[in-house]
Amino acid sequence: xxxxxxxxxxxxxxxxxxxSALDAADATQQLRRDGYTVLDVGDEADDxxxxxxxxxxxxxxxxxxxxxxxxxxxxxxxxxxLQGLISQEQNAKLKQLLMSLQTSVEGGSDFSSALQNxxxxxxxxxxxxxxxxxxxxxxxxxxxxVADYLRARMEARAKIRAAxxxxxxxxxxALAVTIFLLTFIMxxxxxxxxxxxxxxxxxxxxxxxxxxxxxxxxxxxxIVVVGSIVGLVMWKRTESGKRxxxxxxxxxxxxxxxxxxxxLSRSISTLGTMIGAGVSTLDSLRLCGESAGNYxxxxxxxxxxxxxxxxxxxxxxxxxxxxxxxxxxxMIASGEQSGRLDDVLKRxxxxxxxxxxxxxxxxxxxxxxxxxGIMGVVVGTIGLSLLLPIFSLSRRAG
Numbered sequence: 001x002x003x004x005x006x007x008x009x010x011x012x013x014x015x016x017x018x019x020s021a022l023d024a025a026d027a028t029q030q031l032r033r034d035g036y037t038v039l040d041v042g043d044e045a046d047d048x049x050x051x052x053x054x055x056x057x058x059x060x061x062x063x064x065x066x067x068x069x070x071x072x073x074x075x076x077x078x079x080x081x082l083q084g085l086i087s088q089e090q091n092a093k094l095k096q097l098l099m100s101l102q103t104s105v106e107g108g109s110d111f112s113s114a115l116q117n118x119x120x121x122x123x124x125x126x127x128x129x130x131x132x133x134x135x136x137x138x139x140x141x142x143x144x145x146v147a148d149y150l151r152a153r154m155e156a157r158a159k160i161r162a163a164x165x166x167x168x169x170x171x172x173x174a175l176a177v178t179i180f181l182l183t184f185i186m187x188x189x190x191x192x193x194x195x196x197x198x199x200x201x202x203x204x205x206x207x208x209x210x211x212x213x214x215x216x217x218x219x220x221x222x223i224v225v226v227g228s229i230v231g232l233v234m235w236k237r238t239e240s241g242k243r244x245x246x247x248x249x250x251x252x253x254x255x256x257x258x259x260x261x262x263x264l265s266r267s268i269s270t271l272g273t274m275i276g277a278g279v280s281t282l283d284s285l286r287l288c289g290e291s292a293g294n295y296x297x298x299x300x301x302x303x304x305x306x307x308x309x310x311x312x313x314x315x316x317x318x319x320x321x322x323x324x325x326x327x328x329x330x331m332i333a334s335g336e337q338s339g340r341l342d343d344v345l346k347r348x349x350x351x352x353x354x355x356x357x358x359x360x361x362x363x364x365x366x367x368x369x370x371x372x373g374i375m376g377v378v379v380g381t382i383g384l385s386l387l388l389p390i391f392s393l394s395r396r397a398g
Contacts, residue, residue: 007036028117056094061121062150064098065143073140079105097121110134125149125270125287132278142277149273153266156353160262163360167367174375179214181382186211193389200389207385246295250323254366258359259294264328265352267292267301272345282309297323314341 004018019027064085071081082102089095097118104114112131115122126146133142190208193200235241249259270291274284282305289301300323307317315333318324335344
């Protein structure tokens with residue numbers, strides 16, 4: 001049977017193609033043997049599904065996880081629970097995904113193995129938690145915990161997105177107003193200033209020159225802007241580019257400390273959830289690094305994992321590291337000493353969630369007036385460059 005796949009090769013480039021295999025699991029194994037990191041595998045019908053039934057969002061995954069948890073807890077078999085979800089699902093893409101999971105489960109695969117065939121929808125943390133529950137026979141309880149974990153991540157993203165929306169709107173509005181004034185208003189005054197022969201202020205000459213370049217050479221500006229965006233995207237896809245970008249984000253004024261707290265909150269939440277679910281410490285640290293979303297923190301957790309493998313405790317591996325606050329190290333140390341590391345990590349994650357929320361409010365309260373001030377300065381400067389020659393003309397006429 002033919003399967004379509006999306007995978008990342010050894011150079012980090014994402015490729016798509018088709019492969020013949022007995023099932024999705026076999027296709028995944030073949031791709032991994034060839035050195036690919038599998039992102040998604042599905043049959044050819046999956047390609048048409050988005051056009052017919054939309055996409056599968058994180059909220060969709062959280063919803064079906066919650067429903068599966070309820071049904072499994074009430075004694076319904078996993079296959080029957082999946083069939084119930086399939087029968088009521090209207091999203092063709094999501095329905096296709098559920099059907100693929102049901103086929104794998106009915107074929108004898110573990111649920112975690114079935115989930116692993118769809119890494120675009122179920123990340124390594126999700127799969128590891130389900131695998132741990134299969135070993136302990138607590139699938140229903142674990143699915144409920146996974147759903148809570150997913151919803152917490154979604155709420156955090158929503159808060160960050162909402163907090164940054166207004167500053168982005170102000171920045172876009174400032175840019176649009178500037179371009180409008182330079183390309184539409186300024187050219188209407190240029191002939192007037194030229195005919196009267198008035199010695200123009202330097203600021204007016206500068207704005208007229210900028211207006212002329214924008215109007216007469218718009219295609220060059222367009223090429224520069226598009227080229228810069230494409231170049232930035234391609235650069236960010238390289239290893240050095242990703243590391244430089246992640247480092248720059250952490251060192252931004254005002255926003256850098258906020259990004260650090262967001263990453264720590266995400267990492268600690270993942271680590272606490274994994275350890276509390278019975279996943280081994282080494283696997284938990286590996287998944288913690290993968291969920292960090294930042295190369296510097298990913299390297300940090302990988303270093304911690306290696307040092308823990310050598311016999312050190314987590315707090316010892318984190319001690320004196322510039323990316324980790326000393327207070328966090330102390331709290332982790334108390335959790336390891338008391339044998340309640342998962343509880344401590346959950347409380348620390350809750351603490352950082354509140355810190356992120358407070359920092360978001362503080363950052364936006366500072367960024368908004370700064371953006372408005374910048375917009376006022378730009379628009380005021382352009383307005384001043386128009387008014388000064390007019391005042392000169394009025395004095396001469398008088």
